[in-house]
Amino acid sequence: MKNLFQWISDHSVLMIILVLALIPFILPYEALATQMIIWGLLTLGYNILYGYTGLLSFGHAAYFGLGAYATGIVLIRTNCSLLAGIGAGVLVSCIGATVIGFFCLRRRGIYFALLTMAFAQMLYFTASIWESLTGGEPGLRNIPRPPLEIPGLVSINIYKPLRFYFFVWACVVVSLLILNRILESPFGKVLQGIRENEKRAKALGYNTNRIKWLSFILSGAFSGLAGALHTLYIHFVGLEQLYWETSGKILLMTLLGGPGTFFGPFIGAGVFLYLEDMISGFTRYWMIVLGPIFILCVLFFPQGIWGKVRDLADKNRGIPLERG
Amino acid sequence: MEILTTENLTKKFGGLTAVANVDIHLGKNEIQSIIGPNGAGKSTLFKLVNGELKPTRGRIWFNGEDITGLEQHLISRKGIATSYQITNIFPKLTTFENVRLAVQSRETPYNLWSRARSHETLNGKAEEILKKIGLWDKRDHLAANLSYGNQRHLEIGVALGTDPILLLMDEPTSGLSPIETRETVRLIREIAGGLSVILVEHKMKVVMDLSDNITVLHEGEVIARGNPQEIRANETVRRVYLGGVRE
């Protein structure tokens, strides 16, 4: 049993890719699967900053929103291709993360968290005022979903839900592979060092501020990608994408699933969205259930579902599971 | 040439003077101990040398270069490493990863692509150090799960990982049993072959055993300097310090 678990952990990326390929067929409806995979990607992006580098951000909706709006605006205003639209989203969220990250990293610890929230709020207000660009309160509707085109080679229509799901799946696969590579690299090790003991990392000669900044930008990039995909998914982008509640959702998913792992974000997104779906059947006030669940997690299960599973499966924590 | 020279090094915190006009002279491959009662300014002195704190006044020369006021990570790159009194490792990383992280610091951290695990040179150096500090067989254990004594050795191992020229050791035997202390003293003597060491210690036997030279601090100022015999015989030192200390 322990060996099976060890194997799953060692091949976490492979497992996730496989499971994600299967869920649209397992879950009651495709929309739920699509939401899970997109929010899973968003939470994965967030996890780079929080789970791996140890920086708590309360304003990650900013990069999700920037990606979502940029893609939406570009797709509606110009006749660009699918990949260009997504590229715009990622680019803008990267730029946003670079600028905001620079400001937020001027302070440490708890101030950092507050600043991330403040900047997200600032973006929210800016978007609601700049109606000509963002559509203001009602948002931008009827955003097209162009086919996936590689000029001269292929043109794949991704309009149908299942096809779109697998397009997103492909994006997530690529993201997972890239992220895995990055987190296994020397850079990834330094990130974890900073999480574990930033002062010592600095004392060892690492320019920790700059490394944290890079982590911030990476995190923003993947969050922006999720935003771009989300816009394509619902053909819409609005202020909710920048709202603090969205930042809260990301946090909830992260904590629920377990920070600092690859499985965690997807498990967290999955469980969260499933619960939301289920509870919304009874009442629209599902947060009254999720709020206390979050509180319980913080108090008793900060390592999240996957973290708890890991702990249970491996009592002798002398031999750690390096990833998963 | 002296490896480390400080001149009139002073540090004030508001109205409180922690270190006052301290001159340190450390030669190559020398082991020098800094002793003094609690509050004498020893820890502050370390922090000034390794860049954690900036001096209020005075200068610091290291390896022929003026490093006064440089950022901490830059000073580390010049070749000064610190092992801390309160164990300051990376708890949720393995022993091996702790040391490798230190070794890796001499390369670029912006390598986002190659696999850390298969980096031959880094891993080789980490292995070497782990064997030296006797933790090779515990390399896959989480640092947080090591015994206290092993953690103290890991502490030294991490400091060694950066291939320093000067090693600052803040009470390396703090909290260790007599056997563990002897083991650590042996380790320090072994590693001191290739580098210079400044040691802060309370255990007089360790100080007398290891040191080539001793500097005595009291209330932030240097009150005596010399080799172990000279210090043992020094009247002022006896009065101020040696009387009430564990042997």
Add this chain to the structure above:
Amino acid sequence: MFGIPLNMLIFQLFTGLVLGMIFVLLAIGLSLIFGLLTVVNFAHGAFYMWGAYVALLCMGYFGNFWVGLIVVPLVTGAVGMAIEYLLVRRLYGLNPDYPLLLTFGISLTMIEATRILFGTTGHPFDAPAMLQHSVNFFNLFSFPLYRIFVIFVTAVIIFSLWLLLEKTNVGLIIRGGTRDSEMVRVLGIDISKIWLMVFGIGTGLAGLAGILAAPMRGVYPEMGIAMLVECFVVTVIGGMGSLKGAVVSGLLLGQVVSLTSLFMPEMSNIVIFIAMAVVLLIKPSGLFGISGLLE
């Protein structure tokens, strides 16, 4: 001056003062809790909001604003103390991210509970009848009496707090700034009672800010969030755990927002963040350069 009549300018300065005082009330509460317990109370905005809603209830049951003024801080203070005792206290000594996450979850729950009980749309809230007219200042401008009342009340509260902190033993302990001080134990004082008290004072102040602000800003479930963020900005600029910082930067930011809404109204929501960014660029450690515990 600047094409704006003088009386309008002065009016706006007064408005800025009122806003600033509300900021200060909130920021002081936040600072107190952080200063002693090293906890950032993310639910502070929710307590502010509950203050307004409890006031609403008081108006409903007693038809009286003044009763509310007394009841509100007592209620929010009590709830705060319960939360500290039952939940927050378990996380002392751990990574300071945890209490922040915890209070965040509490905030979500409080807001949702309010939505369930009172609905998602806002409620109007009138100033008490006797304060409803305006006062005429030297024939220059008229200023609502209620707002003058707010300025007066908050000034009294701030002064009382100052007295508490500077002149009492309890104040000394709080200012000592350590959650678990050897000295306090040695004096035979049960430190956990101080924790309760400080948390209660903090949330009580938040609730009070809520009822005072209600006639000016209305009552709705999300009213705490925007306020909370602005409060965060105040503490980033003024320094968390510093009372002087809270007062100065609160008043300053109140003026900044108020004057901006006069000259460039579209920017009035954003200007506070621009100010924050500027301070971060020029003087990252805040106006008073106070290196907080977690700097």
